[in-house]
Amino acid sequence: MRVLVTGGSGLVGRAIERVVKEGEGREGEEWIFLSSKDANLMSAEETRSVFQKHRPTHVIHLAAMVGGLFRNMRQNLDFWRNNVFINDNVLQTAHEFGVVKVVSCLSTCIFPDKTTYPIDETMIHNGPPHESNFGYAYAKRMIDVHNRACCQQYGRRYTAVIPTNVFGPHDNFNIEDGHVLPGLIHKTYMAKKEGKALQVWGSGRPLRQFIYSLDLARLFLWVLRDYDEVEPIILSVGEEDELSIKDAVNAVVEGMEFKGDVIYDTSKADGQFKKTASNAKLRKYLPDFKFTPFKAAMKETCDWFEANYDIARK
């Protein structure tokens, strides 16, 4: 098996790299981790060149234009177009090069905004996504459309996973554009350094399920090797482990050993109130999979950020 990982230098890519190195890689497997330096996947030509160079048998497709709530709200057109280009280039080129399996990466934020909870894998297309990131959401949904059409026309069994909120080392800790946990970690670091209060955007009330990147990475390997469906699979802790942003803030404060005040700026948008996802399908396949406890995963992430502040993406 020769596995090409697009978006290899990102949060999830680095986690996969680490678990492969630390014992999850198998005899004879070759793993290649790409970053945007290796190829601009928005270009069909560059994508083809990189497939020609490496001739993978399998692909884990993580590369995307991503961002937190506030960036999405301003640039839906770019999130739509750029991600469609990347996804089409990777999926089409993979097919042309006879790649046996591609595992792409969706997100629970692409599900219908008006929906019942918990959401599950059959519900992805059942209504419009949240207004705040509809460009990104539709682009990701179309990966599933492409997979199904490719299976129908060519018999390819390309599939996708749907993680909930991922966090861990090597995240994008940019306060403006990053996701909620890395943004909080960075802001807490600055608040500590400057002796100021920690300002949290929004009310703290929205609910999220968080998955540690290293847990997600192990599950990605299982999907790559043993999950045979074309329909996507949600990779997440269970509903019982859903946390409020406020809970998450407290864990960051603890992990960073922050002693100052915490202020909630309720003039800032909250985004979707909840996105509770069912991991029943995962549990049907892997009833015994153990997730890293949230506080421990948060501590590891905070420690990593402090130790690697200079090189961290921010």
Added chain:
Amino acid sequence: MDGPMRVLVTGGSGLVGRAIEQVVKEGERREGEEWIFLSSKDANLMSAEETRSVFQKHRPTHVIHLAAMVGGLYKNMRQNLDFWRNNVFVNDNVLQTAHEFGVVKVVSCLSTCIFPDKTAYPIDETMIHNGPPHESNFGYAYAKRMIDVHNRSCFEKYGRRYTAVIPTNVFGPHDNFNIEDGHVLPGLIHKTYMAKKEGKALQVWGSGRPLRQFIYSLDLARLFLWVLRDYDEVEPIILSVGEEDELSIKDAANAVVEGMGFKGDVIYDTSKADGQFKKTASNAKLRKYLPDFKFTPFKAAMKETCDWFVANYDIARK
């Protein structure tokens, strides 16, 4: 926008494009307007470069975007991937290039076949994205839906008021009369022509029970001009006869038989797929804007179309 309107029509050689060309020639063109009708010979719109070249050449102020990879039920069922990909390329190239060239307005063309399969009836403009489309043509359906996504996000980012229309089943001269790949009415017209010629029965695929609203291409063309000039919303608008004019495929087959003067037997092959049972669309929004618009009566429109096909058999696309 200063100066006269220069309108680029993509897919200009197709069913709807030819109808627009005809109504523009026959009196609907306004003083100083310039109309350019493109076909695939002029540019392969799946190529960003060729799209850019043709915009550079003509510098339109307005675009009517009709070009697409289209086909009837059976072709869609075999090639969902191609219908998805090719149409996304065509649409992105036209919409993005239009924006870059400062085009004031683009009117694209969706279809009632892209609506959610499981839905309440009648369907209306607010319901496009409310659930998955019918399995048979999900590739085409999603590609068309994404035109609306592109329009909304382009409006959000740049303030462009690009929009789209949603016709029901269109028919008329210059259609694709290919029996394998065409839509139901031109397919029936061609099959009836052959049945007449060969002295055989007319074989209709499916049960004849599904229901459709049909719109004559010349009526659609007149409405396209109104949308281009006077409809300001980004949200699409359904262009169709009313719900009261919905017909079964059997009704349509009878109108074809009459229009073609066919005297032989008509047989329904129920082993063939029917497609969606109904797609009843509301034209309330259109009627709110144009309460007095008159559609050509179906039998008259069918007769004109049949006569055109018989007179132009050699050059008709089939």
